Amino acid sequence: MIKKALVIGLIMLSMIATVPAYAQSQGLNISGVSFGPSSSPIEVEAGSYNVPLFVYLTDVAQYPAYNVSVSALSTSTFYVVKEPQNISVVPPESTVPSILYVNISDKAISGVYSLPISVKYLASNGASSYVAKNFTYTAELPVSTFSNLQVYKCVRGLGEAVKLRPSGRDTRTFPNV
Numbered sequence: 001m002i003k004k005a006l007v008i009g010l011i012m013l014s015m016i017a018t019v020p021a022y023a024q025s026q027g028l029n030i031s032g033v034s035f036g037p038s039s040s041p042i043e044v045e046a047g048s049y050n051v052p053l054f055v056y057l058t059d060v061a062q063y064p065a066y067n068v069s070v071s072a073l074s075t076s077t078f079y080v081v082k083e084p085q086n087i088s089v090v091p092p093e094s095t096v097p098s099i100l101y102v103n104i105s106d107k108a109i110s111g112v113y114s115l116p117i118s119v120k121y122l123a124s125n126g127a128s129s130y131v132a133k134n135f136t137y138t139a140e141l142p143v144s145t146f147s148n149l150q151v152y153k154c155v156r157g158l159g160e161a162v163k164l165r166p167s168g169r170d171t172r173t174f175p176n177v
Contacts, residue, residue, distance in 0.1 A: 031058040033139040047106035058095040063124040070098040077113040
């Protein structure tokens with residue numbers, strides 16, 4: 001009897017785990033995060049600055065979300081230089097972008113880094129009252145090193161320095177290359 005109850009419980013638990021997180025939540029969700037618009041994302045590298053970070057908000061409730069604010073906490077890899085203004089309303093079943101601007105540390109190496117994003121908004125219950133809601137989402141964002149390397153100067157000979165310019169920014173010198 002206990003074995004049968006345990007099996008039924010595990011089956012019920014596995015059914016809950018297979019429901020997508022998007023379908024389980026009510027209200028506003030982050031449906032995507034990308035450097036640049038999702039239709040043409042930007043590859044970022046160490047030392048990039050004023051990179052647009054698009055945060056896509058989707059309202060899955062039957063009522064609009066009001067006075068939506070999006071913010072991100074600067075980290076050792078990402079420095080938030082400009083946060084977006086509030087979004088006055090996100091209609092039900094619609095997606096709107098919110099754009100932050102970030103600088104990427106010049107000490108970052110190729111990899112995927114976390115950036116905590118906070119969202120605050122007022123949710124309507126269909127009547128005249130509103131409920132303040134907030135949540136935090138951790139975006140996993142890729143950073144590459146020298147994704148668009150251009151040779152700036154190359155001198156033939158032993159002991160001469162080779163100067164490389166990543167994406168047209170700071171020149172970096174590599175001796176004896």
